Amino acid sequence: MDHYPLIADHGLIGDLHTAALVSTDGTIDWFCCPRFDSPSVFGALLDQERGGHCRVRPAHGPYTSRQLYFPDTTILITRFLMPSGTGEVVDFMVPLPGGQPTENHRLVRMVRCVRGEVQFELDVSPRFDYGREAHTTHLTENGAVFAGDDLVLTLQAVREPDDERLAELAITGEGAVRGTVTLRAGQVRGFVLESAAEGPPRAIRAAEVERDFAATVRFWRTWLDTSTYRGRWRETLNRSAMTLKLMTYAPTGAIVAAPTAGLPEQLGGERNWDYRYTWIRDASFAVSSLLGMGFVEEAADFSRWLRDRDEGGPLKIMYRVDGSSDLVEETLDHWDGYRGSRPARIGNGASDQLQLDIYGELLDSVYQAHRRGLGLGQRGWAGLTAMLDWLGDNWDQPEEGIWETRGGREDFTYGRLMCWVAFDRGIRLSHELGRPAPLERWRMHRDRIYAQIWDRGWHPGQRSFVQRYGSDVLDSSLLRMARVGFVSDRDPAWLDTLAAMERDLVSDSLVYRYDPGAAPDGLAGEEGTFSLCSFNYVNALAGAGQVEKARLVFEKMLTYGNHLGLYAEEIGPTGEQLGNFPQAFTHLALIDAALALDKALDQK
Structure with a gap:
């Protein structure tokens, strides 16, 4: 091979x-x-x-x-x-x-x-x-x-x-x-x-x-001239922004998670997925990151694509770039796969999963677009209202979660967190835009979720928020907790959570998503560290006042980019890049980390 x-x-x-x-x-x-x-x-x-x-x-x-x-x-x-x-x-x-x-x-x-x-x-x-x-x-x-x-x-x-x-x-x-x-x-x-x-x-x-x-x-x-970023890592962020732009399907505004399929998260393993589709989550994150650099066209285009997904019910987690949802997963049995990593998959069987976090990520990106002057028309508001009405009836149930595990539905803390974000941003938009909304019901759901996470998502023995209710497993998706405003950056519980993650999930600046051995995900094998999470760790450290540590972790992460500054999804034990390439998740998180670090360094 x-x-x-x-x-x-x-x-x-x-x-x-x-x-x-x-x-x-x-x-x-x-x-x-x-x-x-x-x-x-x-x-x-x-x-x-x-x-x-x-x-x-x-x-x-x-x-x-x-x-x-x-x-x-x-x-x-x-x-x-x-x-x-x-x-x-x-x-x-x-x-x-x-x-x-x-x-x-x-x-x-x-x-x-x-x-x-x-x-x-x-x-x-x-x-x-x-x-x-x-x-x-x-x-x-x-x-x-x-x-x-x-x-x-x-x-x-x-x-x-x-x-x-x-x-x-x-x-x-x-x-x-x-x-x-x-x-x-x-x-x-x-x-x-x-x-x-x-x-x-x-x-x-x-x-x-x-x-x-x-x-x-x-x-x-x-x-590039439309960018407002003037920080310390301009060339690096420009490259990441152009990479995200290259993953945009201009006719509709859809943003794919990666331009490739089947590249393995573990050499010789089965975690080989097709990422040539538009995830609501990934695209929402990408739009927010580009907005942070001053690029607004992509947010407007994605909003138009999203309005066309109004199917009278809950959103699917992913779509094709034209908005269709025929993503039947199949294997290319006549292909060896990258370096013998079988099966080589096309389509994506996770497309019908229930992942409740997507509503929070979407509403947060809409709110960020609003804060930067992009309007939200009546049709868009009606769609968001209907979406939150559906979420109000469905947020309190097990789901597959952000990592698309195939081991069955669970009460994932991150999913509940982002449901809290969805209602919180809906309430804020209603106030700031003067739009009608069932605010009392939305507040009720928001506050119930808040109390539930503190009651069932916090593990006293671990001194940390955990992956799912009733478990002691840590999960780095929760690195976004303080960033979305659920908890203060300096709250003792949050600082304890960061310390626990550093103990169990961080390896010399590189961050694992979770421990598959402690939290079976229905798949064989292991995986590398997840670069999105490593850059999210930088963001969390900067917000918590650990600025020097955040900068060192960020600079170390930059050494893992390839000769062109491009990143795959994961980094393996010897520093090799693994997974689909280049990965929107990684590049948008790099942008977010640099923006947060610039702000923290400027305030020192």
Whole structure:
């Protein structure tokens, strides 16, 4: 399994409809088209032999590769340094802001030589529908066409008029196209891989892709200019913000939890989930984090997406980017999974779980948007009122919880906490907006939940709030308790809870979600530390006045990011990144931690 790249050895590019992962050796080994949640075209990340890939790298070694983003953009540059010369592959997709969904997407791979002479090899080997669908391939003078049942990809050469015909391209086994191109210093070639192109492959001049490059630079820098963040970690937060933006589906405003599926939380284990969907929780957190940096467009777009989810009943915990909820979980038995981590899953069986915390996270994000000047129309208010009326009848029951355990429903303390937040924010919005609401009933529920958590969620022996009622197990989801205003940052009970978590869940700044051995979750195996929780720990320490410790934990966490500042879901025992990548949860929590730490340091 050594031929699999590390999860961290990737960069992310995208066009706000879909995204691709590019490894440090110039291979696109994950790309779904035309949407995040569409079947994969390149899926070698989950099966090197049968998944499909698009590779551009030097034809002869040895070489050393380096990767960076063009400053303040999501344009990815992979550099190859070798004795004969230095070459670069510049990967990007031109952003496609809001409007109607489109089948047409352009993935640009500029290839250039900056010193000496470099011969590059090209290998485009698509595998449609997760490798389950056959395709045909035919060559033309200017490229190739790969045709599946529902998707056609056109490979178009970047060439100049005096270039010789691309006779070096050839069709190889299983409909792949391979070839070579030799470049001298200053030459730019490459190709554009386009879905649903209007015609056959055409010759594309280098000047055209340079214009696309410039347009992409303008888009990202214009977007970053709307940020109000001027704190200590500006470049780091900008990268996290752009990563969250890359996970936004512009036609609807939905934000996916990650652009990947099936990457393991434990190598060789079964905790391999599909995260290419919009969780109410994750998206609400992401909106709040972006608002904290001054980005308001995403909150408005997500609110519009959410209004369209009005189904006359409780919310589902997750949806597809178009708002549909057909997320039947299945396994790709013909795929090995990343480094043999079976099963490789698509769809998500947790979609029908009851998770009561989502209402608090949603209401809190709506409240944060209101505080930053975004309006809430009558339709939106009516929807929130109906939602809280439903929650009033349903909050006091067992549920599956934030971590989507598969061991049965429990009375999770965090779920109750966020129900308290939902009613609290609803009451505040009613007062501040002057909107009608059954405030007496909402206050009754809010106060009952408050008393219940103190009575049943606090464990006197542990001197801590615990994961679920009747248990002594700790859970780092409760690191948000003081932040949402349930308890004071300096309350002795809260300080005791932080100390207990440090004792049982923290390992040299890294934080586990919970102990699966002490709290069986219905799944085999273990997992790494959860980076969302590690950054939430920074936030909690800063609020509790432990500012120096918070800063050290934060700086340590920054060392676990990859070479581009990207993070997966978890960190394993040797510091490797695990789980789907990059993970919205981690990047939004990084932003929140930095904002809290900046504030605490400024007040010292």
